Amino acid sequence: MKNFALLSLSLLFFQTLSFGQSSPIQLLKENPHYFEFKGKPLALITSAEHYGAVLNGDFDYKTYLETLHREGMNYTRIFMGSYFEIPSTSFGIKFNTLAPAVGKAIIPWKSSTENGQIKYDWSSYNQSYFERLADFMSLAASLDIIVEVTLFSSIYTDEHWEMNPQNPKNRIGSEGELDRKLAHTKENGQLLGLQKAYIRKLVNELNDFDNFFFEIQNEPWSDRGQPVLNIANKYQIDGPNWMEKVDYADQLSMDWQEEIAATIVAEEKNLPKKHLIAQNYSNFKAPLYDVSEHISIVNFHYNWPESAEWNLHLNRVIGFDESGFAGTEDLVYRRQAWAFMLAGGGLYNNLDYSFFVGKENGTGINEAPGGGSTPFRSQLKILSELIHSLNLKKVSPAKDLIYGSPGILSSALHDGSGGYLIYLIAAGKANSRIKMNIKPGSYSIQMISPITGEIKDLGVQQISVSDFILTVNLIEGEQAIRIIRQ
Template sequence: MSIKKISGLLFFVFCTFTFGLAQNGPIKLLETNPHYFEYKGKPMALITSAEHYGAVLNQDFDFESYLHTLHEEGMNYTRIFMGSYFEIPSKSFSIKHNTLAPEASKVIVPWIIKAENGEIKYDWSSSNPAYFERLGKFMKLAEQLDIIVEVTLFSSIYNDDHWEMNPQNPKNRAGETGTLDRKLVHTTENGELLSLQKSYVTKLVTELNGYNNFFFEIQNEPWSDRPYTALNIANTYAIDGPNWQAKVDLADEKSLEWQEEIAETIATAEANLPKNHLIAQNYSNFKAPIASVSKHISILNFHYNWPESATWNYHWNRVIGFDESGFAGSEDMVYRRQAWAFMLSGGGLFNSLDYSFFVGKEDGTGVNEAPGGGSTALRNELKILSETLHSLDLKKTKPDQSALVAAPGMTGYVLSTGNESWLVYLIDAGKSTSQITIGAKSHNTFKVESINTLTGEIQDLGNYVANNQKLEFPVTLTEGEIALKITISKDF
């Protein structure tokens, strides 16, 4: 064989190996459009309606049935807490059935649980093989089902009752004495706990490194531990107010310093491991213009998002996540509309906190008393959104609100999919029938199709010619909302 042929063969082997690594590596930001993900060589948005984060740490929860339900219903993402925080049965935010609040005997955490003088103690110097076996089974099945897992390492500790039974509390750690202010737990001023937290993170990073289907999140709702109010959203333009639902709180400097330490711990641990995984940071409720983003952070998470959380932070060129829904009733309509509005504003991740999943109802058919929603019907509707987005070329997709010149009596959100094509979502804001105007640069004929956001039914609304840089056509909403696909017609 000639040298030229050998060189060509070696180059082919190298390219095949490199492409294989790219195809089989961890989920990452989409290189050509980092507002979305790439997984197994394909662009991806993450959309789900998932349980309340206790699938691993609650041994009563049948995660196999749960994961299969997500997969069968078209959901591609779930979120889990890792054991540094869980809640108290019957005493957790008015939730009747709460997967994050296992019975005491059914809690499983990364450490060995001991009894000292009749009290439960967590031995932070140990490793619990049963926990990591359960975690491994969960991750393996999720990977087989193409479900991406958000691995949330820490959470705010919302009240004294939760701190009383928390594994990070010195009085609950084996061989420890003393006290710690719960509002200092997630700061660098927490004494010897900081080194224990870093060891816990490093252990989880190491154990999970072989999996491709996950990313880390540092802390759930850090602003609850250490808030400073940045914005009032009750139209007062003041920054004070007692109602958390009328204001935006951000984490303070001590919290941000600690979060950076944890992000650095993840990065340092993975520097010596085969794979590197994305890291998310949770910034605020509702909406906020983020002042700075760490070099370690690839996903910007918010809770109970307004579309502005995506609009105001789009310039950071990261995925922007609607990481948790809720506190807006139990009706599917609320969370379906939140999802469409946010994702068409430039979001790349949506997680509806789904209270229809709990122990005994891992198929998501439960009826729950909770500060949020969730149902089989909602998941079917979110599947329609997911399928619609994934039918687009996400490498080119970007928000284009300016394209919607007029929609009298309606609220609208727009994604441009390139080459004068758009996905538009409209909500009744006083009118169910209106004349829509789209800004079109070319004098082309456009095909308009409607998508019923509840059933997925697609209807051809006809072809319309753009004149004077305007494309105009009538729309009648179905169920108070509709999605439209607008493309240049190939028949003209």
């Protein structure tokens, strides 16, 4: 009897340990267009800083993360240090967190100065960086903020390459030269081995954390892109304007990215936790031909809703993880977020330039190619709360719901239980109607402002015909509608 009691206590102890183990963010089993975290379905929606929160030594990430959490944002994106930018000269951004002041960049490798030039020792890691990274990740975890860990970025100009840690001229013990356009290929000489060692180091340092996923490279098509689609209705894809065409990464890039993804998977094989990997495919929109088995998140920049619609069949999260280059008005990015998420997207990140050194609470006024503000984040919170009010295990785009909306752009999600979340944008007409193909029954209908969150309850309506017409008045040029089947 005594032995049985001890055995029971031992079993209880190990069961407690087992149940107490946490697991990283994963794709939602029942609906892999969304995430699962801490046992709950999750969409990621945020307006976050320009990726320098860890590597910029002047940036107060504590205030920043607490601001995100307080304002209802659940996600941020960081660059890890293989790329950072030049103060006051990068992409027309006056206050740029990704461009630390001279001497304030904190990156993974130890460095020294030789003849006025900074040299990086890729065989020796900077403990201060990893302590800062761990503290950032721990605080984000305590606030339930998911972190997109972007390992590499395209190196856009010769000027950026001159100061980049991957350049052989800036690496201790390296000789010769390397074309920056080959840095992220398997034809980069000894750099490939160094890159893989760096990846293995990060994988081990981060393995204990649940609140992140990896992204291989930011905008890989910018290294040597191959144009695949024109979006200016010209059917000519080799024009000089990047905003008129969609570029894919070429095969050299794709082979290298697969090598990096495989390195992550192999290193995690013998570690306790396995983390998702994202891949960044193009700007705007594109129907992808093939996606690696290692990839769970398909990311686009400056997204169109079609990128979610066209790739929904991949059964992965489709992400919009960088906005911008469309002015500073909140309206632009609010409408982008709503239209994309209601097309089936599972991740949205507005590149928010109101966060910078000295304005980590997101109240700054910046000169930049994008927007961001406290009011905008409150508007994203409205979207996030409405998305999470749905049963994400069953949610899908409701493309057949609205078959007529004169003068109005429309998109909708089906909640899997006969209810819908609808979003409308005035496109020539504010007072109009939407014609819906809806199953007869009793429905509660609410009009919701995407700007203020104000709800106008229309009460319960008995719909007796499948062709239902609802009159709408888009006073603010936009309207959300929640229809709940009783």
